[in-house]
């Protein structure tokens with residue numbers, strides 16, 4: 197019996213070798229065709245590039261023509277416009293060709309990663325389909341490679357062998373899946389290949405996950421897992437909420453999802469209509485290569501701090517990081533107010549407040565031009581009050597603005613009669629005159645007076661522009677005062693800290709969303725209807741109030757929200773189900789779908805098992821089987837001892853790993869360690885303005901490590917003082933889950949009680965210590 201089995205394995209091995217030769221032969225053929233195509237595309241690209249350069253040169257020369265004859269100038273302008281359009285068109289063509297060249301270059305090295313054999317009903321010969329990052333057809337229009345996003349490709353990720361279905365534009369299609377084969381092809385050589393019945397087998401994933409971290413996140417198209425595929429290909433939900441444990445591929449899945457959506461809705465969706473809120477600039481940089489590696493343009497990326505800062509010009513808006521650092525030291529009463537302002541109910545109160553505001557309650561302010569009152573607040577209030585009060589406040593504002601603009605036009609006309617205007621016209625230099633007269637176009641004045649009136653009007657309009665801007669931008673409402681009154685009404689006394697900050701031109705993060713909401717509801721502004729998809733990563737760090745505002749600001753957008761309630765840095769852990777319920781209620785969406793990702797891919801099994809043990813419901817986390825050392829806990833007697841230990845550990849880790857992160861609780865702590873360690877170890881301090889992630893030793897606070905991963909992590913001072921209770925569990929969990937291959941934790945003095953839950957066989961101790969035990 198054993199002999200038979202042995203023989204079977206040998207024969208199986210031999211036939212696989214033969215298969216591999218056949219597959220390599222195909223790879224060679226396909227790569228030859230890709231190379232041929234690449235040469236042609238490169239030629240086209242060079243031609244397009246030359247054309248763009250020559251049109252550009254032409255354009256620059258024309259634009260330089262400097263004539264003082266108005267007619268010539270008009271003609272030149274028209275020509276320049278035409279050239280400009282031509283340049284834009286050529287640049288676009290060149291960009292597309294460049295992208296195609298790049299895709300072919302990528303395909304040349306690794307043309308595909310999967311193969312499915314299918315048999316449609318009524319057919320006798322199976323069809324072999326090869327799947328890669330982009331489709332490739334030969335001269336006879338045969339698909340040599342299918343794009344991973346093509347409808348049929350979904351069976352590669354979803355189906356097990358047998359009858360399968362997939363969604364095609366014409367509806368659900370059925371077929372029989374006979375074979376599923378995975379490849380790892382590098383430099384046009386098959387490095388690994390095997391058949392599998394699973395979603396996507398473990399062998400290749402093992403190889404990928406075992407490699408070192410990189411400055412940039414990689415795409416995962418070759419090894420997308422079934423539940424990740426569901427997220428990527430969902431086109432139905434208005435709100436897709438992904439609750440995934442650390443390292444489960446949430447960020448990866450959304451980036452592939454964006455690539456999928458762009459492919460799926462090529463004709464009516466472009467990258468500018470997708471916006472991703474990311475946790476920090478470093479993270480933005482880290483993920484910036486995924487979409488280009490899939491031949492797609494990057495979506496718009498913004499951090500919450502940037503988003504708010506753009507809307508509060510002239511004020512220094514507190515960032516999530518400031519808020520985090522501040523909250524390490526704030527009093528109980530201010531954190532109660534903060535929690536109130538962060539709640540969804542608070543946003544409901546804003547709506548109620550807006551509905552009950554009468555003209556008399558509105559904090560109008562004079563519209564000034566230097567020190568002249570152009571429209572007094574009393575006058576504005578009168579206009580507002582004269583309108584039918586059944587209108588919504590945004591309509592009332594709109595109508596008030598219309599009336600103000602009409603009045604402004606009258607004022608402008610009257611002003612043209614002022615002496616200063618004629619005096620200024622008389623003293624215009626030739627240059628100034630020509631500049632004012634540049635848009636005469638076809639107007640021919642028969643009377644000098646007409647021309648003078650025209651010039652006067654232009655001069656006055658220029659001078660009154662700030663008044664127009666003030667009306668247009670609703671500057672006649674003192675929104676800060678209005679908000680302060682609202683705060684007072686809501687919770688007497690809570691307005692004081694807001695007012696004090698404002699004096700210093702500062703704004704707390706927790707005030708941003710309710711303040712903008714109040715302004716926008718009152719004035720009917722602030723909404724962007726162009727954005728079709730809004731993605732928010734690390735959603736557990738957003739308050740419900742902020743999410744309500746973002747939903748309001750992008751009313752047409754479908755939402756994809758990703759988070760791990762257990763990585764909450766700013767609040768105690770929230771049960772995922774409770775978090776979901778709150779979210780659904782607050783955002784009030786129709787087609788909401790929740791997907792849980794419980795398998796963690798980032799870390800070795802030993803690290804994941806250790807992390808699991810930290811959490812109250814960690815048992816739901818499944819570790820991806822990958823070997824590695826157990827996490828190590830070191831105990832230091834004092835700071836000097838800690839520094840010596842860290843120094844040694846970091847040097848040892850650096851000898852085997854590319855990136856080693858020393859992660860602290862606060863920026864202050866990071867800076868301190870940097871000062872002490874930087875020169876012996878040439879470490880890099882990461883702050884919230886850092887944009888790139890170098891190799892070597894990195895020192896950073898936990899909130900900047902969000903979403904990132906490192907080959908090895910040293911968690912600094914996991915003592916009972918720094919992480920005293922469950923409130924701080926999210927931080928500790930986030931730190932530990934950044935480690936891919938090695939994790940070391942160091943404590944000065946007593947270890948955090950959070951670690952008392954971890955069974956002793958899940959880590960090693962450098963020296964014998966007793967862990968505190970919760971009863």
Ligand SMILES: Nc1ncnc2c1ncn2[C@@H]1O[C@H](COP(=O)(O)OP(=O)(O)OP(=O)(O)O)[C@@H](O)[C@H]1O
Nearest residue numbers: 416419420421442443444445446447448797798903
């Ligand atoms: N299907 C997959 N194939 C290959 N690698 C994967 C896959 N899924 C996840 N990974 C890898 O696992 C790591 C973690 O993925 P990712 O950062 O997307 O997880 P996350 O859920 O956003 O993590 P966190 O919330 O902890 O920041 C990355 O290195 C990613 O490339």
